[in-house]
Amino acid sequence: MTVKPGATRSRLDPEPMPRRDVLGLLSLWSMATALLFATVGMFRLPKAAVLASPSKKFRVALPDTLAAGEPFVPPGRAVAIYRDPEGVYAISTICTHLGCIVHATTQGFECPCHGSGFTASGEVTRGPAPRALDWLQVSTSGGLVTVDEGVTVPSGTRVPV
Numbered sequence: 498m499t500v501k502p503g504a505t506r507s508r509l510d511p512e513p514m515p516r517r518d519v520l521g522l523l524s525l526w527s528m529a530t531a532l533l534f535a536t537v538g539m540f541r542l543p544k545a546a547v548l549a550s551p552s553k554k555f556r557v558a559l560p561d562t563l564a565a566g567e568p569f570v571p572p573g574r575a576v577a578i579y580r581d582p583e584g585v586y587a588i589s590t591i592c593t594h595l596g597c598i599v600h601a602t603t604q605g606f607e608c609p610c611h612g613s614g615f616t617a618s619g620e621v622t623r624g625p626a627p628r629a630l631d632w633l634q635v636s637t638s639g640g641l642v643t644v645d646e647g648v649t650v651p652s653g654t655r656v657p658v
C-alpha cells in the first residue's frame with residue numbers, strides 16, 4: 498500500500514525496511530551465532546577426551562563356599578583370587594605373551610589366544626608365554642580382600658586370613 502506524500506503513516510502499516518538494512522541485520526545475526534558457537538566450543542576444550550579408567554585397587558568379599566585352590570574371578574577384573582590354609586593370594590589373569598585374558602581352571606590357567614598353559618601358581622607349562630603370570634598385592638581387613646592390580650609381589654606371597 499502506498500502512502501500519499503505528507504500523510505501520516507499508521508502504526509499498523511510500518512515503513513518497509515530497505516534491503517540494505519535486512520542484509521545488515523542478517524550479518525549481525527550470523528556474527529552473533531558464530532560468536533555463540535565459538536564460546537560454547539571454547540568451554541568444551543578443557544575437558545578430557547578420554548574416559549577415566551577404573552581404579553586398579555579394588556575390594557571384594559570372597560564367597561563363603563570358596564574351596565581351597567578354587568579360583569574366584571571378580572566380575573570385570575582380570576584377577577583370580579584363591580584362599581588356602583596358608584592365606585589369600587591373587588594371580589593376574591593377563592597372559593604374559595600378548596595380554597589376552599587367561600581362563601582360570603582348577604588345574605591352572607589356559608590362554609584362549611595362542612594356547613599358553615600355566616599351573617595353578619602361574620608357572621608356564623606351555624608356550625608361547627615367555628614368563629609366569631604375575632602375583633598381585635593383597636591385603637585383608639574386616640573380612641574383605643583388597644587387591645591392587647598395579648602392584649606385583651613375588652610368586653607364592655600369601656596374606657593370612
Ligand code: FES
Nearest residue numbers: 592594595608611
Ligand atoms: S596371548 Fe596368551 S598365548 Fe598369546
